[in-house]
Amino acid sequence: MKRILTLAAAAVCALTIAVQPAAAASFPDVPKANRFNDEIQYLTGQKIISGYTNGSFQPKKNVSRAEAAIMIGRMLDLNGAKRNTKFKDVNAQNGASGYIAAATEKGIISGYKDGTFRPNQSISRGDMAIIMSRAFGIETGTVHEFKDISDNMKSYQAIRSIAGDYITTGYADGTFRPNGSVTREQFSAFLARGMSPVYKQRTVNKDGYMPDMTKKYVYATNQGDLTMEYKKTKGQFAELTYTGFFWVGERPATKEVYYIHIEETDKMLVTAYPFSEYYTDLVYPVKTGTTWQNGPADADIAKITGVNKTVKTQYKTFTNAVEVTEKGTKSYYVKGIGLVLSVDSAGKAQRNLKAIK
Structure with missing residues (x-):
């Protein structure tokens, strides 16, 4: 058991974001084969990004600080009317001046000590992380580790926050390259x-x-059905107002609602309580006999006690489940789905997958 942050969580309300289907490709230099074609078309449909006057998008072109302010400003529906700003190199004649001023007022972006904003300078990945974490209000952190970031860096917490929110994964060599x-x-x-x-x-x-973050899971439990759905939430966590995505668990029979964060790295699968502790569900690579400490007591040892297990749930029978045993409780995990069944030491199902919608 470890800590991500030290704040306790309080009740929040769940919101949903509608996802518009991707529009047909509209940029000649963004073919459907482009890795990010769908994302570009999605944001184009939302009128958050646009192309150039010649019809191109120029996907490989570096984003300037001014362009970043425009896109963030449009996403947040800020006032983009051109006006003077506090920065000596951004006056009302600059096309991005309105968004730069508005985003600065919101505390999302900032300039340099010399009083400049440097609108035409390419934005760094570290600065991108800072404005993304501020724009989306993300503060949860992550268990993911990057070899080239440290806690003495300005962008350290922001990088960890957007990694935990699945905005970035870094590079295959374990770096972020801020x-x-x-x-x-x-x-x-x-x-x-x-x-x-x-x-x-x-x-x-x-x-x-x-x-799967796009699916809704329904489990049968001894307290009635439990639904788990990944949603955007907004509300009070201790003394802070937080907006972000969490897995929201709801039991209609008892009106219970709770929030968890599930994260996976190349080393582990974890379940965390907001701004608090996390528990390790699986350790990778999956191998029978692997053990790990999953709590403060000596008895809190989890162990992989089987792979490719056949498990019958109310939803379907799985033949590829991983069995994890901890203090007599057996939990079963399936690729692409997660937890499908949990059985206590008496053989009674605590959580049984009933449906995926």
């Missing part, structure tokens, strides 16, 4: 992921055990 540039297609992907579970889901390892 000083690197951000292309227009990459920025589009980050924005789309921040807005919709559909695009967050695309960052997940297809061979992993994360539940």
Whole structure:
């Protein structure tokens, strides 16, 4: 058991974001084969991004600080009317001046100590993380580790926050490269992921055990049916107002509502309580006999006690489940679905997958 942050969670209300279907490709330089085509079309349909006067999108072009302010401003529906700003290099003649001024007033973006904003300078990945975390109000952190970031960096917490919110995954070599540039297609992907579970889901390892963020799960429990759905929430956590995505658990019979964060890295699958503790559900690679400490007591040892197990649930029978045993309780996980069954030491089902919608 470990801590992500030290704030306790209080009740919040669940909201949903409607996802519009991707429009037909409208940029000649963004073919359907482009890795981020759907994200670009989604944001184009939302009128958050646009192309150039010659009809191109220029997906490989680096995003300037002014362009970043425009896209973030449109996403948040800020006032983009051109006006003077506090920065000596951004006057009312600058096309991005309104969004720069509005985003600055909201505390989303900032300039430099010399009083400049440097609108034409390419935005770095570190600065991108800062404005994304501020724009989406993300503060949850992550269990993901990047080799090239440390807690003495200005962007450290922001990078950890957007990683935990499935906005970024970093690079295959385990780095984030905070000083690197951000292309227009990459920025589009980050924005789309921040807005919709559909695009967050695309960052997940297809061979992993994360539940599908675009699906609604229904479990039978001894307290009635439990639904689990990944939603955007807004409300009070301790003394802070927080807006972000969580798995929302609801029991209609008891009117119970709770919130958890599920995250997967190449090393583990974890379940966390907002701004509090997390528990390790699985350790990778999955191998029978693997054990790990999952709590403060010596008895809190979890162990993989079987793979490719056949498990019958109310939803269907699975033949590829991983069995984890901890203090007599057996939990079963399936690739692409997550937890499908949990049985206590007496053999009674605590949670039994009933439906996926």
